[in-house]
Amino acid sequence: MPSVPPALPLHPVHGGDRLNAADTPHRGLLPAGLSDMLPPEAAREARAMELVMGRLAAHGYQRVKPPLVEFEESLLGGPGAALSKDTFRLMDPVSQRMMGVRPDMTVQVARIAVTRLKDAARPLRLSYAGNVIRVRGSQLRPERQFAQVGAELIGPDSAEADAETVLLAVEALRAVGVANLSVDLNLPTLVTALCRVLALPGAVIARLRRALERKDEDAVRRALETRTATDLFVGLLRCVGQAEPGIATLKALDLPAEARSEAERLALAVSLVRAAAPDLRLTVDPVEYRGLEYQTGVSFTFYALDTRGELGRGGRYRAGYPEDQVTADSAVVSLTAADDLESIGCTEPATGFTLFMDTVSGAARIELAGKRLYVPCGIAWADLAQWQQDGFLTVRGLEPATDAAAEARRLDCTHFLIDGRPVTV
Amino acid sequence: MPSVPPALPLHPVHGGDRLNAADTPHRGLLPAGLSDMLPPEAAREARAMELVMGRLAAHGYQRVKPPLVEFEESLLGGPGAALSKDTFRLMDPVSQRMMGVRPDMTVQVARIAVTRLKDAARPLRLSYAGNVIRVRGSQLRPERQFAQVGAELIGPDSAEADAETVLLAVEALRAVGVANLSVDLNLPTLVTALCRVLALPGAVIARLRRALERKDEDAVRRALETRTATDLFVGLLRCVGQAEPGIATLKALDLPAEARSEAERLALAVSLVRAAAPDLRLTVDPVEYRGLEYQTGVSFTFYALDTRGELGRGGRYRAGYPEDQVTADSAVVSLTAADDLESIGCTEPATGFTLFMDTVSGAARIELAGKRLYVPCGIAWADLAQWQQDGFLTVRGLEPATDAAAEARRLDCTHFLIDGRPVTV
Known part of the structure; x- marks a missing residue:
């Protein structure tokens, strides 16, 4: 294989079947990070998507299909803001307004839930499958286009709902034959709550976050001044690992009330997941925060131990457009008719997950029909059946x-x- | 339903479930021509796509998945040029080159055939399913995004191949329950060949085409000067209608040799389709030309008699990038590595079809699982199975x-x- 620029490694799961401009610089076939999926890989991914969507449907999740592009203020409102700089923009000649090509589908599905389906009964269970595009790939995910399949559970704010989302993703991933599945549970709001309770200054918080990201106990100690704070955050670091011991360590910490209720929620979610999936590899990391900035509670990431990269991720968030984004001159106001105004600033609890289907498909065991029969010229079409x-x-x-x-x-x-009669070649 | 601007009528097949900005001007939810598909319609379209792809796979068509965006010169080279002004452009910050969001997938699949799969055995049978976006909707198809499913048969240039494509589309449409299916067969190259043989001047050809489009015998007579030409084109107009009488009329015409071989090819394709589908509603229209400018032989359009708009279309074309588009400074050259240069100017015969899945799904009879069982809180996850x-x-x-x-x-x-035990509510 020709050399590949280090800034844009090829995804390890796919190889021979996926080429792009990075492979041979003079073959300008496709832009970097975009590729053709060839036989049989394209069929394998499609089959994996069908199987996953089948499991979601079986659990009452109903499919929606948002458009590939929409006005940027609806696409990038609320949690969508995180992906603003990864979003391709297009001028719509019809409306003379800017549109974005979706970099993610979760925000679109949440938009549908709080506007078009605001009168549908809660819990509202929605599913989706489709492709997204990003301006730049990341080190971990160099593809600029990939297929997402996901589920959103809108309305309830409970550990039961958190657990359902994890169990559903696990069932879907097992249905496509992903082996050695591992789920990492996070609680990105816990560190935030502790920082607030302890009234830590901004500069300290920044140092602390970096130290926690690196799981560096000494750096955590250096970042903090009081014994209480040090004990708490070093204690949190020691929760990272297998779920049950991690939860036990977490419960033993002398957490302030606000943080304690967060921790108890995580503990309950873990116990519900464990009860339904006794053999699942389950870890907790209550200090993980990267990429979870917009999560408002229990979050999770799915891995297969022998596959590089995440299979998917998800967690709790607020569906809708928060009030602080809505001002008199904000374009978000134009999103909604007068009778929709109640949904602005009135976001709903939600949780859900997204699976990255290129990675999932690489980790899956998908059997495609493999018997190909050559039928000579002259056989009637009706006889092929x-x-x-x-x-x-x-x-x-x-x-x-x-x-x-x-x-x-x-x-x-x-x-x-x-x-x-068919005979083997 | 609120009034809809006449320039942009809502598609008749979908109604209650699809709203867009045109519905209520002050509800700026989505750009005109783009919409959310809600339950159960999104599931119905997805199921229709699975069923169609299943039929294509059964006949040995292998799935490929080109990206949503690619460099504009590859997307709009060859037959893709027809859709240039309907294509959204994006600047790629990585390559600093212009990309287009695909307005159609046929050209992408043809590109894959003549580049990545140029060494694969012919006939090469490929299938695809995905969404496309266009800058503007048309009167007949106001949606700016729709899902396409299609098949391409690359390599052979024969009536057998023409017929296979028609029969495959018919089988797929019947598999999703489309009733009252009708196939209109066209031969857009025939009029072109006759004009060339008769050495008609450009102005006469333009008048003739308009007259033929309107199926207006008198206007055809007025456009032409010689008895020979008048007899031929009025004769062609009289072929329009049921396939077998139309073909008989066509064969009785005193066609010049070049046009005769075209007509014989159409006749052979009709007889092959008829042999395999005795009860299919089959019409011919050898003067139809609109939208078929890039077809190089037998073409076809699929309708359901009780559904407005086309279900799909297809026909013969040349896969690849024709030589006259390739000049020293042409960006098309940059498409290909040195070892791909042979594919430039060396296009391949191909035929295929595309189904417009929103229209197909509206005309289809898709049964979705309808029994929804409420399971009270506390039932174990494993018991749901x-x-x-x-x-x-x-x-x-x-x-x-x-x-x-x-x-x-x-x-x-x-x-x-x-x-x-489940009991009815």
């Missing part, structure tokens, strides 16, 4: 072939016909 | 409900549990 019903894909000859076996081999078929 | 295996979608209660039947009704469920 009999072999298709027996599990064959049929490949018609369009002109006479003198050697059917050789033609079958040439066309990558596994079978050809002798006296109307 | 038993009811799902019996065909129920399960909807978990997340908190205790005093009246399970009422809660089931509130959540739009059809069933709830009494003593662990």
